[in-house]
Amino acid sequence: MTEGVNGFSSPRSDVFPAGLRVLVVDDDPTWLKILEKMLKKCSYEVTTCGLAIEALDLLRERKDGFDIVISDVNMPDMDGFKLLEHVGLEMDLPVIMMSVDGETRRVMRGVQHGACDYLLKPIRMKELRNIWQHVYRKKIHEVRDTESHEGLEEILMMRNVSEQQQSDDGYLFCGGDMTPGSSRKRKDSEHKYEDNKEFADHSSSVKKARVVWTVDLHQKFVKAVNLIGFEIGPKKILDLMNVPWLTRENVASHLQKYRLYLTRLQKDDLKTSSSGPKHPDLPPRDAAPENCTESTKVQQNEVVSSHRTPNNLNIQNSNPTIHKVDIKSNASLQPIKPKKILTGYAAKTEMSHPFESTQYPPFNSMLPTQYSWGGGSKEIQFKQEHNPPQFQVQNGFFTGLGLPAQQNTMPSFQPPDPVTGPTWSLKDHPNNMELSPFLLQGQHFSSTNVDHQYKGVLSECNDQEFLYDTLRFDYEYSTDPLEWPVIDQGLFIQ
Amino acid sequence: MASVPQLQRQFIEYTTSLHNEGYLDDQFTQLQKLQDESNPDFVVEVVSLYFEDSEKLLNNLATALQQKSVDYKQVDSHVHQFKGSSSSIGAQRVASVCVHFRNFCEEKNLEGCLRCLQQVKQEYILVRNKLEALFRRMMQLEQQILQAGGSIPMME
Numbered sequence: 001m002t003e004g005v006n007g008f009s010s011p012r013s014d015v016f017p018a019g020l021r022v023l024v025v026d027d028d029p030t031w032l033k034i035l036e037k038m039l040k041k042c043s044y045e046v047t048t049c050g051l052a053i054e055a056l057d058l059l060r061e062r063k064d065g066f067d068i069v070i071s072d073v074n075m076p077d078m079d080g081f082k083l084l085e086h087v088g089l090e091m092d093l094p095v096i097m098m099s100v101d102g103e104t105r106r107v108m109r110g111v112q113h114g115a116c117d118y119l120l121k122p123i124r125m126k127e128l129r130n131i132w133q134h135v136y137r138k139k140i141h142e143v144r145d146t147e148s149h150e151g152l153e154e155i156l157m158m159r160n161v162s163e164q165q166q167s168d169d170g171y172l173f174c175g176g177d178m179t180p181g182s183s184r185k186r187k188d189s190e191h192k193y194e195d196n197k198e199f200a201d202h203s204s205s206v207k208k209a210r211v212v213w214t215v216d217l218h219q220k221f222v223k224a225v226n227l228i229g230f231e232i233g234p235k236k237i238l239d240l241m242n243v244p245w246l247t248r249e250n251v252a253s254h255l256q257k258y259r260l261y262l263t264r265l266q267k268d269d270l271k272t273s274s275s276g277p278k279h280p281d282l283p284p285r286d287a288a289p290e291n292c293t294e295s296t297k298v299q300q301n302e303v304v305s306s307h308r309t310p311n312n313l314n315i316q317n318s319n320p321t322i323h324k325v326d327i328k329s330n331a332s333l334q335p336i337k338p339k340k341i342l343t344g345y346a347a348k349t350e351m352s353h354p355f356e357s358t359q360y361p362p363f364n365s366m367l368p369t370q371y372s373w374g375g376g377s378k379e380i381q382f383k384q385e386h387n388p389p390q391f392q393v394q395n396g397f398f399t400g401l402g403l404p405a406q407q408n409t410m411p412s413f414q415p416p417d418p419v420t421g422p423t424w425s426l427k428d429h430p431n432n433m434e435l436s437p438f439l440l441q442g443q444h445f446s447s448t449n450v451d452h453q454y455k456g457v458l459s460e461c462n463d464q465e466f467l468y469d470t471l472r473f474d475y476e477y478s479t480d481p482l483e484w485p486v487i488d489q490g491l492f493i494q
Numbered sequence: 495m496a497s498v499p500q501l502q503r504q505f506i507e508y509t510t511s512l513h514n515e516g517y518l519d520d521q522f523t524q525l526q527k528l529q530d531e532s533n534p535d536f537v538v539e540v541v542s543l544y545f546e547d548s549e550k551l552l553n554n555l556a557t558a559l560q561q562k563s564v565d566y567k568q569v570d571s572h573v574h575q576f577k578g579s580s581s582s583i584g585a586q587r588v589a590s591v592c593v594h595f596r597n598f599c600e601e602k603n604l605e606g607c608l609r610c611l612q613q614v615k616q617e618y619i620l621v622r623n624k625l626e627a628l629f630r631r632m633m634q635l636e637q638q639i640l641q642a643g644g645s646i647p648m649m650e
Contacts (some may be wrong), residue, residue, distance in 0.1 A: 028575065030544045030582040037536060074574060100578040121522045122581045125528075239557050 017132030018043035023072035025055040025083070028100070031121065034305060035070070038125045052078035059091050063214075066093060067135045070119075073099040081113045088114045089257050090213055094134040098123060145249060213254055217243065248363065497642070505635050508628060517621050521584030541625055544583050548618055551576045555611055559604070569607060570599035577615070588617045 022044045026032045032048050039046045047066070049055040053074040059066060068085055073080035082094045099111040100121040110118040117136040119127055212219070224240035234252040241251070514516045529536040551572055558569045577592035591614040598606030 028582065029547055030540055030579045032545055033540055034528070034582055036524065037533065041528065041530075070580075074571070074578075100581050101574070121578060124522070124524065281633070444614045 010428045020068045020132050020135065021047070021065065022131070023047050023049060023058065024071045025049045025052060027051065027074070027076050031072070032171070035128070038123070038128050042129050044128075051075065052080070052083045055061065055083065055091075056086055059087065059093070060214075063091070063259065065262065066091075068094050068096065068131060070096045072095050073101070073110070081109060083114045084110070085113055089261065092253075094138050096134065145253070167348070175433060191227075192405060217241075217246075218254075221258070225255070225258070252491060338443060351474070356358045394447075500537055502635075502639075505632060508631055512624055512628065516587050517585065519584040519586040521581065521586075523584070525583060538599050538629060539581055541629075542638055544579055544585075545622060546623075547579050549578065551579070552611075552618065555614075559607055559611060564602075564604060564607075566599045566602050566607075569600045573599060573614075580618075585618070588614060590619060591617050 020042075022039050024032060024035050024039065024046060026035065026048075027050055029050065032050060036048050037045050047058065049058060052071070055071070059069070071080050071083055075083065080097060080099075084097065087093050088097050094116045095114065096117045096119060097115040098121055099106060107118045114138075117131070220241045221237065221261070222241065224237045227240060228236055234248050234255050237255065238246060238248050238251045251282040289474045509518075513522075525537050525540055555576070557570050558565060558572060573592050573595045577589050577596075580586075580588040580592065591610060593605065595610035595614060598610055603646075626629060
């Protein structure tokens, strides 16, 4: 249920962004501690989590209890990208990904899956200070969406009413109702927009309370969709759902995500004949195939005036109705033709980005009592005397001293040589070089890609498998088939 | 008895050398900056966590590489983790070895991996020793300063 208190109108808002409620998810305890400290220093309210599943539970429990999620890409119990998608679908929160791995492909995947930012470790505090912008941006966009949606709806509603009333003034009359005190003519679109804005403001303050799509709510949604299909549109779905506090916009945006999800599922269906849905709150898979054609049809219908062209892809196609989703995901579908290169590439880089499988050994069980390397007793001693009190140091002392950055101000000793860059670069990405020409190459195929993609979605033909294969150029073959869908299409959020 | 400024210099010298020799990078400095009154032992705590975690990881690595049929994916993910946590405290030499280690994993080169394991262990032990020594030194210096009637200065 949406709660009345929303991110911006709570008492905290006057000291924004202080008090921003951040959920940090990282399996590395050292990083978790550091990030917690850094975020606290930014005056944010921090909650930490060592497991992705834990994080999801927390988020579900405390609906509307967080403003933003920061998660590491490599989690032992769940792929970070998957977590990202779940958060986007269920909670609609901005998610920032982190990794020590900064390879372009990874970052791209992050973006495709809907991450609003991708930070490279080691993370500096200044990077964390600004994360509030993502929360803010999302809010603004939501309001904007409301306004534009409302505008359209207003027109429709008023037209309906005016028809009923069979009077030209009906149009005006409605307008008056909606915006008390306003009797301006509606025909001027500018005015219209302004008036709608007022109305929108009212509703947007409601809308700002983020809708959390609970299992129940989602089930209602799915039922409604199954009844009438995608074509009819969010309004009808909304009506069918019969949830008073839900708005058409909520349904519309959820519908969008749902469609995406189904398209992915459908591909997955083709890939494997087995397994049921992994997650209880996701719709039953049999809903997928029948909705396939409908979803594409709706895609056709919902031509949005603002086409979002992806990175560098110039889609000049005679078919103007390619849905945003298709266009965007083309970024990942670029390398269709040079499959050979891909497999070569895949083979080479296969190991560099392993999928964190669920067979990750629990640390504890592996820990022997003796350490067999190095100089025996000394280390063991240290290990035992591990308690901080051993090395307690006064705060000021430690902080104040020993900052090599200060050296320049201490003439009494020899200015140090610049820390010689290690012979191996920390950000050693030999693969990057290969990637750029590779990507460039991919761009030439933009127009054919579009056709492939479109065909694939429509016909569920072999092409799709082919498409699917090529997508895995940076991906281990996971044992869990449901985890495949996350690669190919970025979750299109906002 | 050394004067307070002298003691302070000694301390700075020591940490500087650690940076110079490449054991620690700027990240460590960041950690120091994070420490404050509310969390006076922050650096020590973080480093201790790192030690704990690292030892587990190294054990896992050793075990994984001892298997009859080595799962390189597994090994690689451990290394990746180790790289990540080493970067958290600025143990850059350890992190650097991890990069090479991962390449060997990619190539499924057992010998290369085993060599890297040795190397990474060595680097880890080195940095651990250095840090332990650093902490001990600091305690000493601190005590000395207090004994010398000085107060622990807050330098910027």
